[in-house]
Amino acid sequence: MARDRTQDKTEFAEFVAARSAALHRAAYLMVGDRSLAQDLVQEALTKTYAAWPRLHDKGNAEAYTRKAITTTAISWFRRKGWSHERSTAEPPEQATTGHADRVTQSAWLWECLMALPVRQRASIVLRYYEDLTEAQTAETMGCAVGTVKSQVAAGLAKLRQQLGEDADLLPLDTLTTGR
């Protein structure tokens, strides 16, 4: 048993060293705050290590941690009411130049992304940053595929509405994907 635990710790340490940077980056996109992202990854990795003996295929560890990050982020935002606060907050003032430089565009899109409800933001991050399929995103978020579709569509629609003339930043083809 002691040997198994030592082996678990060794494998887990290798996993953390290899993947923690990528996990932090995804967590940061979901919560928009460096310190909160660190807390989120720490919590998710603790859950992952606690579940390590049940992860028969250690190749699933990253998917498990990503799921823990996502569901924990949604849970934290829900408990603290951040989702409501942000979703009802006024969007940031729109850039007026229309063709502002890339830095301005990035900052503007970031602000709009952070103003989305956490589920919409998480689904967009998983689909467009992590490049997960709708089915993988649904598995990660612990919801139905249909929910992912509607969350992504609603999130992109809000972004597009807020971006106005900068709406070409968004993958327009996705907006027309209906059911």
Added chain:
Amino acid sequence: MTEKLKNLLHDRASAVDFAVPDVDALTRAGDRRRRRRAGAVVAGGVAVLVAVGGAVVLPQLVGGDDSPQPAGTPAPPPALTWASGQTLHGPDLPGGQVALQHDVRAYVRTSTGFVLADSDGTVWSLVDGAETRVGSTDARAPHLVSDAEGTLAGWLDDTSGHPSYVVLDQSSGDTTTYDNQAAGAGDPAGPGSSPYFYAIDGHTAYWRDARGAVATDLDTRKATVIDSPAGSDLDITAVKLGLIAFNGERGTSIGTSPADAVHLKGSFGGPGAFSPDGRWFTEDADEAKLWDDTTGQRVKLDLEYNFASGYGWLDDHTLLVLGQDGWQDKLAIVECHVPAGDCSPAQTGLGSFHQLAKEGFALPVGSRMGQ
């Protein structure tokens, strides 16, 4: 163009540096969590009573481990479905729909598949696209029950003139008939109490016998009287993780017994549904209504339909609502997220209620629409 959003996400993410976490601290915390889990008395969610200021208030659900399940378990059938005629529809069904060999008057979902009743009163089990006849029920007013998070479904079989409750384990295909309780344990046809199958919650069935509403352990067949006498079909409208929704003169109350049940403010009673974790309750009404079961308070939903009725759940935090603007307008199925209350269409253009009623429209609630 379509790459811009991705590029911006990658640029923003890569601009922030993070230190490698302290693995020793993580493993120590993980070990503590393992020990706590091993010592936990609860498995999954159970209902406990919470005493505040000397008064027993609404049961609160105590979750077990909220860590995600490792991959590898088969996906349950989708929650967002509807039936029209001989077709089961759903965006997450293979090809968006399943052609059936029989019409659907009522149906329910389990973690394994669907259980359907046709216009002849025949009950069918649908697993992986294959239909199997599993029993019979009232053709005029079919009524099925299930635990959507479990494998059991049930119905009342009165076709032989001797009413009996039937429970199907959809994982094995086995059906069990409960018509031979010991004397005093209940005769479903007894005087003063017509038989009615209220709900299945895990391995406990709630139905009515001569003594009133009873909870029957389906493994031991031991029955416990919950409410006596039970007078109408809506004495118990839903059960989840031991929490019971009681329907009374004031509307719906929620608790583990009528004595500790807490009234839901603004409820008028009627069929309802708990979220899978039991935290939320919705009531079937012309206006979509949602309550937080831990407080009994209403949760506001941001809906703009003239008619809207909550009827089921996609997951712990996503309520399904049937919405319609006017009698001739097409129905929509709407997802509402709790507790934020924001809603968005999940499926639109289903046809008008009038039109669908002609075709035979059903949602996975176990009864005919309008029944």
